[in-house]
Amino acid sequence: MNNQYDVAILGGGLAGLTLAMQLKQEEPTIRIVVLEMRKTEAPDSAHKVGESTVELGTYYLREVLGLKDYLDEYQLPKIGLRFYFSPQVKEKIDQRVELGAKETLPVPSHQIDRGIFENELTKRLLDMGVEVVLGARIKDVNLDHQEGHTVTYSKAGETHQITCNWVSDATGRAGLLKRKLGFEKPLEHNINAVWFRVKGEIDVTDWSDNEAWQNTLPSGLRRLGTIHFMGKGYWVWLIPLVSGNTSVGIVADPRFHDFATFNKLDKAMNWLAENEPLCAEKLEPYRDGVIDFRALKHYSHNSGRFYSTEKWGVVGEAGAFLDPFYSPGTDFISIGNTWMSDLILRDFRGEDVASRAIIYERVHSAFFNSWVPIYNQQYELFGNTQVMLVKILWDWGVYWAIPTLLFTNKGYINLEVLRALFTNRNSLGIRLGKLNVQMQQFFRAWNQCSDEAFVNTFIDFFEVPFLKKLHLDLEKQHSVENLIAQCEENLNILEQMAAEIYRKVSAKEKGTPKDMKINPYQFSLELTNEALLEQATQKGAIDTTASISNDLEMVWLNEKLPV
Structure with missing residues (x-):
């Protein structure tokens, strides 16, 4: 050697x-x-x-x-991320609001x-x-x-x-x-996780005998997504593996779920029985086939x-x-x-x-x-079903619009691109960071004033035209000049997306005009109506195009759980 x-x-x-x-x-x-x-x-x-x-x-x-x-x-191919909301009906998967793709996506991903x-x-x-x-x-x-x-x-x-x-x-x-x-560096975000593998394939489509719901997607498609079962303070994953086994994970915020309640296999199964009872019931037959179990406290870390x-x-x-x-x-x-x-x-x-x-x-x-x-x-x-649905679509939009586009076009190792996007106070990267922080704060405020129980809805993000375009554009190759211009165009789309989300929520929760201009970098639900109307007349307040407004109508839920 x-x-x-x-x-x-x-x-x-x-x-x-x-x-x-x-x-x-x-x-x-x-x-x-x-x-x-x-x-x-x-x-x-x-x-x-x-x-x-x-x-x-x-x-x-x-x-x-x-x-x-x-x-x-x-x-295995991966048919995107698949989310099940509506924690009020955890026992009935066919009644939960479902977000995911209805068919194989043109830009591929994998379960490895x-x-x-x-x-x-x-x-x-x-x-x-x-x-x-x-x-x-x-x-x-x-x-x-x-x-x-x-x-x-x-x-x-x-x-x-x-x-x-x-x-x-x-x-x-x-x-x-x-x-x-x-050079360890503290990170404020604190979550804990456990995960284990079980022998055998698990397809959540089999968890309901509702044929209409089963036939919403082609056979086997749900199994190939990364399943997320959502509830306050946690999510549970199911991931299929080519070996024929299935990965199961619990990720939770200790503010809501004490790590000690799920950090062993028996505890994790009991935790599932309490928080995701249908999932626990369907996993029970696989219990003797558990291959391994790992617990990880304070999952996130910085450098x-x-x-x-x-x-x-x-x-x-x-x-x-x-x-x-x-x-x-x-x-x-x-x-x-x-x-x-x-x-x-x-x-x-x-x-x-x-x-x-x-x-x-x-x-x-x-x-x-x-x-x-x-x-x-x-x-x-x-x-919170409605808030999380919009948040996930926002997060996807940001991910496809700038970070992934830069990577597929070798932007991260091009100094001309990096200087153009990240080196001055008003550069695209700085603006994107500010816009995202503003949106994440908004989602928390929205959660405080609205938590309606929605059910029986399937949403395919690929049916939202501007999101579909951002996704498809990942396969395009650009010159340096065109890449920078495309990032600016995509940031404009995100600004309009943010403004339209703000406008819709404000109109419902605060009674502000449905056509009010919005400054996406300054809007807050904590502002008074008078302050918002004043802000609408100032520099930075924008209208949104009819196409963005119409596209986002598709992600506003209507069917509520009967009282």
Whole structure:
């Protein structure tokens, strides 16, 4: 075995393996070693987060890494995220308001069995000439970007030492470099999670004998979505795996659900019986087939560093992770690996990357922090059907309009794009962050004044025309100039979406005019009607187009639970 490398990747999970593949595909001569603590192949249905991908992460796996054919043949397609609201009728799934796709989406995503997938990645890396060392326990990392970093590890009782130009920490929550260098960073968002795998396929369509409801979708389509059962302070997931097993998870805010009430398997089943009784009833026959169980307190975590000018960085969960609600794990890996690999490859080819490392770290930190308001203090809304329906569509709109579009067009490693969108006080990135914070605050205020029980409704986001367009546009490739212009156009759509949501809710809850102009960056339900009417006459107040207004009519619910 060689002991001199260009890159040492500490950790052979999804983040580390995909980073190695990205580097080796772009630069076949680069020398890479992956040091993984696991001694043997990962088991099928490996107990890891990141089974469910969404558009950004899927693009990375399919297009950047070239794994499209493998994913189509050996992993399951994912028919989007599927949500069941109406906690007032938890025992009757066919009466719950359902949000999800009615057919396969044109921009794909996948349900990934992590064990099978990581074993495949390892085999491919070995074929490409990457050294993957299993059973390697990291003992020490001595960082010296001038003379070369030194990594000491043990394997089978023997100590080994290697030197390298770059170190990438992909050790997951162990956060080796984070602990060594002390750049842990507190994160206000606090949730707890448990998850387990059961043997066998679970299709929620079978949970009702209502044929009309069953036939709303083609056979098997519901099973292939990432199922979310929603209630105040929590959500429960069901994720199908290609191995024929099913992943089950509970994620809850401790303000509403004490972790001690579901942090063991028996407790989790009792918790489900109380909070999602139909789910508990349908899972009971699978109880003897539980494969594993894991509990994780304070799921989310932040990082004070991502990329250093001294040729090291952190990727995946070794850096920061926020919340699993929208399946963003592979997204964070994809973006982090893209920045990390760009720095390593440019340096390998002789470029000074110090300024890029500084820029990438600042943008990464800002990107992560801009997503915190989507989740922080928002679990209290999860039992409010109308508010959550609109919030989810807003969050999707933001995700497709800017972050994912930038990724599919290589915007995150283009300094011209980054400067245009993120470097001044009124840049698009700053405005988007302010707009999103304003909306998330609004959702909390709306939740306080309205919590009606709606039932018996199916909504397909793909039937909302402007959201469908944002989704389809992810496949378009733009020049730098056109990409910046498209982001500005999409932000304008989001501003109108926000203004129309504000207007509709204000008219209902406060009696303000239905045609009142709205400043989407300043609106608040806590303002008096007089203040809102005054605001409508000032700079920044906008009308919305008839198309946006008409599109959003589709997501306002009408059928209420009979009293």
